[in-house]
Amino acid sequence: MTEHGRPADTARTFAQKVLARAAGEEAVAVGQIADARPDIVLSHDNTAPIAEIWRQFGQERVSIPERMAVTLDHAVPAPTVRHAQNHAEVRAFVAEQGVAHFFEVGRGICHQVLSEEAVVLPGDLILGSDSHTPHFGWLGAFGAGVGRSEMAVIWATGELWLRVPESIRIRLEGALGEWVTTKDVALTLIGDLGADGALYRSVEFAGPGIEGLSLDSRAALVNMMAEMGAKNAYMPPDGEVFRYLAERLLARPGRRAGRGAEPGEAAAEVAARLEERELRPDPGAAYAAGHKLDLSRVEPRVARPHQVDDTVCVGELESVRVDQAFIGTCTNGRIEDLGAVHRVMAGRRTAPGTRMVIVPASSEVWSEALSRGWVADLAAAGAVFGTPGCGPCMGNHLGVLAPGEVCISSANRNFQGRMGDRGSEVYLASPAVVAASAVAGRIVHPREVTE
Amino acid sequence: MNGPVDVARPFRGRVFRYGDHVNTDVIFPGRYTYTKSRPEEVAPHALEDLDPTFVERVRPGDVIVAGWNWGCGSSREQAAVCLRYAGVGAVVARSFGRIFYRNALNNGLLAIVCPEAVDALEDGGDVEVDLEASAIRRGEAVFAFSPFSPAVRSMIAAGGLIEQTKRRLATA
Numbered sequence A: 001m002t003e004h005g006r007p008a009d010t011a012r013t014f015a016q017k018v019l020a021r022a023a024g025e026e027a028v029a030v031g032q033i034a035d036a037r038p039d040i041v042l043s044h045d046n047t048a049p050i051a052e053i054w055r056q057f058g059q060e061r062v063s064i065p066e067r068m069a070v071t072l073d074h075a076v077p078a079p080t081v082r083h084a085q086n087h088a089e090v091r092a093f094v095a096e097q098g099v100a101h102f103f104e105v106g107r108g109i110c111h112q113v114l115s116e117e118a119v120v121l122p123g124d125l126i127l128g129s130d131s132h133t134p135h136f137g138w139l140g141a142f143g144a145g146v147g148r149s150e151m152a153v154i155w156a157t158g159e160l161w162l163r164v165p166e167s168i169r170i171r172l173e174g175a176l177g178e179w180v181t182t183k184d185v186a187l188t189l190i191g192d193l194g195a196d197g198a199l200y201r202s203v204e205f206a207g208p209g210i211e212g213l214s215l216d217s218r219a220a221l222v223n224m225m226a227e228m229g230a231k232n233a234y235m236p237p238d239g240e241v242f243r244y245l246a247e248r249l250l251a252r253p254g255r256r257a258g259r260g261a262e263p264g265e266a267a268a269e270v271a272a273r274l275e276e277r278e279l280r281p282d283p284g285a286a287y288a289a290g291h292k293l294d295l296s297r298v299e300p301r302v303a304r305p306h307q308v309d310d311t312v313c314v315g316e317l318e319s320v321r322v323d324q325a326f327i328g329t330c331t332n333g334r335i336e337d338l339g340a341v342h343r344v345m346a347g348r349r350t351a352p353g354t355r356m357v358i359v360p361a362s363s364e365v366w367s368e369a370l371s372r373g374w375v376a377d378l379a380a381a382g383a384v385f386g387t388p389g390c391g392p393c394m395g396n397h398l399g400v401l402a403p404g405e406v407c408i409s410s411a412n413r414n415f416q417g418r419m420g421d422r423g424s425e426v427y428l429a430s431p432a433v434v435a436a437s438a439v440a441g442r443i444v445h446p447r448e449v450t451e
Numbered sequence B: 001m002n003g004p005v006d007v008a009r010p011f012r013g014r015v016f017r018y019g020d021h022v023n024t025d026v027i028f029p030g031r032y033t034y035t036k037s038r039p040e041e042v043a044p045h046a047l048e049d050l051d052p053t054f055v056e057r058v059r060p061g062d063v064i065v066a067g068w069n070w071g072c073g074s075s076r077e078q079a080a081v082c083l084r085y086a087g088v089g090a091v092v093a094r095s096f097g098r099i100f101y102r103n104a105l106n107n108g109l110l111a112i113v114c115p116e117a118v119d120a121l122e123d124g125g126d127v128e129v130d131l132e133a134s135a136i137r138r139g140e141a142v143f144a145f146s147p148f149s150p151a152v153r154s155m156i157a158a159g160g161l162i163e164q165t166k167r168r169l170a171t172a
């Protein structure tokens, strides 16, 4: 269905619209190379090595400090002197170059923090030196990952060439059942379509099923599309998203022109402006493929080591013993996720021989969990907590695995060696399944420990 | 370490065959990602979690032949850099993870989509890669791949994205 070089005046996908705007073109065709100027660029602990590359260009100043966001999140607080040195280099660079948005150790994971801080807005193009940059699709933005050299080039020139991708459309219908989450939806889609099921494509969600999804769970689903190979993923924002961003913008005055709220402005006005700014796919836009999923038919799913697309129903795994249960990451470290864990674990305890590590995705999530009393309850249940950030997700920080150990994790990747030794194993599941498995000491459905 | 091979001219090497969905975590483990960045630091870890003997065996001009989705996962550029500086000239696969694909070409590591070559080339066999002719050769057999664009070829000839950008900024 996708026709390279379609006439530019036909209906367009979300990807076409954002890339056209970012390239300053009237329209772009699928397959065309767009010289795009991103609205926001993101880097994290890798900012220092990127700066080292950038310095080779001999520039005194980066060309786009007002568009740059830097978060220290991947190994925080510094576990070794080498990491500490890396952080110090990042801070020095950020101060020297006047980077507009900088978030210190403990503020949280880049994707969560830039969402909470309303740095990324609907219709934006955001490029990040991080493979989960498609995350920002939950806000109606186009997010794509790039490498370090490319990020250095963007700092220097403000632009990067991007090929306009084919899009696939995934229509969601119905509503999720009890103990079923969008993590299960993501694992179902990835299991069905494969780890390259959306390779190089823009995944564009649609359909009435979206409306009933909480904001946290929309973010989780869009985030996971990186594991299907997607270049970016998109979910049409609704009033709830615009209100979420408007409130946050009003709490943070003084953003650069056109990207903030004026003092004294009403939240509804700001939300209306965001709505005007968003870009929606046209009805009748051409998709390379279309899929439909009835949310009410999804069941709790688990991805087995070491492939994200090797998924089974939780019931098929009941003999799998777990050494560690991990809750956190940009996929499932939000307040709703901790709520699901609390629901399963409060008043119960981790099984002997099983440990539970929780790393909230941001300081906001952490404070909220504290004020709701969940942290005390979960600590009493045997959980330990880490500083908001990526934690052991990629084997960089506390909570890594020994040879032969098994972890059930709420993260997005279970590649061999990702969370520690290459002889360890990682299963991926929803927060409720992870929590239930911590209590049972083996992988189980949450029903088993709560009823 | 071997150091990079000049991929702008035809080069010869041996085939290292791997499977589908080989991800960047096993090509260059995440545990090193914030402490090792320079070519000479990363090359000794190439494919460490997939094939621990690879680094001892690889020689300049060798070619990795793989299935679907080579280099899926993380954006870490060291995954491309470590292979290139370990001596790998090209990765020939059925498909690539998109960030790896860009990182590879930006660093002068040829990422070539050529299913016919993937079907035919055997582990340990000899192979020749000719960028100018867009061809992979094994003895008499020739496998053609889609030519790289002039822009990509000039970037590779310039020594990669960074060198190319240096020139561009110097003449701006």
Ligand code: SF4
Residues within 6 Å of the ligand: A074, A109, A110, A130, A132, A328, A329, A330, A331, A389, A390, A393, A394, A411, A412
């Ligand atoms: S939480 Fe994990 S997947 Fe998300 S940005 Fe951090 S390391 Fe990457």
